[in-house]
Amino acid sequence: MRVDIISIFPEYFSPLDLSLIGKARATGLLDLAVHDLRTWTHDVHRTVDDTPYGGGPGMVMRPEPWGEALDAILPAGPPARLVVPTPAGQPLRQALAHELAAESHLVFGCGRYEGIDQRVLDDAATRARVTEVSLGDYVLFGGEVAVLVILEAVTRLLPGVLGNADSLAEESHAHGLLEGPVYTKPPVWRDRGVPEILRSGDHGRIARWRRDEALLRTARRRPDMLATLSPMSWTNGTSRR
Numbered sequence: 001m002r003v004d005i006i007s008i009f010p011e012y013f014s015p016l017d018l019s020l021i022g023k024a025r026a027t028g029l030l031d032l033a034v035h036d037l038r039t040w041t042h043d044v045h046r047t048v049d050d051t052p053y054g055g056g057p058g059m060v061m062r063p064e065p066w067g068e069a070l071d072a073i074l075p076a077g078p079p080a081r082l083v084v085p086t087p088a089g090q091p092l093r094q095a096l097a098h099e100l101a102a103e104s105h106l107v108f109g110c111g112r113y114e115g116i117d118q119r120v121l122d123d124a125a126t127r128a129r130v131t132e133v134s135l136g137d138y139v140l141f142g143g144e145v146a147v148l149v150i151l152e153a154v155t156r157l158l159p160g161v162l163g164n165a166d167s168l169a170e171e172s173h174a175h176g177l178l179e180g181p182v183y184t185k186p187p188v189w190r191d192r193g194v195p196e197i198l199r200s201g202d203h204g205r206i207a208r209w210r211r212d213e214a215l216l217r218t219a220r221r222r223p224d225m226l227a228t229l230s231p232m233s234w235t236n237g238t239s240r241r
């Protein structure tokens with residue numbers, strides 16, 4: 001997968017040299033480039049923002065640098081997917097992460113200030129599929145943190161990135177449930193033991209225990225998720241409708 005990120009703070013993405021994303025880049029599973037939006041400014045102050053038409057707080061990102069950046073980065077050939085984080089975007093869910101993981105080329109546009117001039121997205125939509133995404137109902141300073149989150153959620157799903165593909169099959173939200181508690185050695189820690197079932201070796205009972213714990217935790221913390229579960233999920237953990 002090819003990924004391009006456009007930002008006025010390219011240094012925000014230094015962590016992408018680390019951990020499994022860094023490994024995915026080193027092994028060629030992920031071909032990632034970060035671009036400084038100011039590359040496409042032409043004034044001495046390298047200006048990327050201006051006052052909003054209609055008044056209101058803050059500044060808006062000017063269309064010209066974005067237009068030139070996207071001209072340079074969006075391919076003329078098979079369309080890329082332009083992902084723009086914004087408080088007004090569709091919620092990031094695991095289903096969208098899977099959708100984005102199936103793309104061959106993702107371009108992330110990181111806004112700042114009060115957002116990017118709308119005409120940038122309208123113009124980009126003539127040559128790319130544009131998806132505006134929100135992490136949740138709280139307000140960040142800009143899109144960079146959101147791109148780090150989205151990119152991690154997507155990269156985990158790329159074949160070969162996670163050593164144990166079973167992790168994907170068993171993880172939260174894959175079956176529409178939250179995962180239950182996990183334990184490892186030692187068998188007793190600060191006088192706290194491990195549920196006996198997990199040390200029984202009875203894999204059928206262990207699977208049922210884990211599903212029951214997942215259902216209990218989901219009912220307590222995310223009852224909304226239960227509303228969309230198919231009856232099958234109560235038995236064999238298949239995904240929601």
Ligand SMILES: N#Cc1c(-c2ccc3ccn(Cc4ccc(CN5CCOCC5)cc4)c3c2)n[nH]c1N
Nearest residue numbers: 085086111112134135136138139140141142143146
């Ligand atoms: N993903 C994600 C995000 C973001 C996010 C993502 C990208 C950018 C780019 C700039 N910002 C700052 C910003 C602050 C407030 C507002 C709203 N104002 C607009 C003008 O009228 C008043 C109201 C917009 C933009 C961003 C925030 N926040 N929360 C998420 N889940």
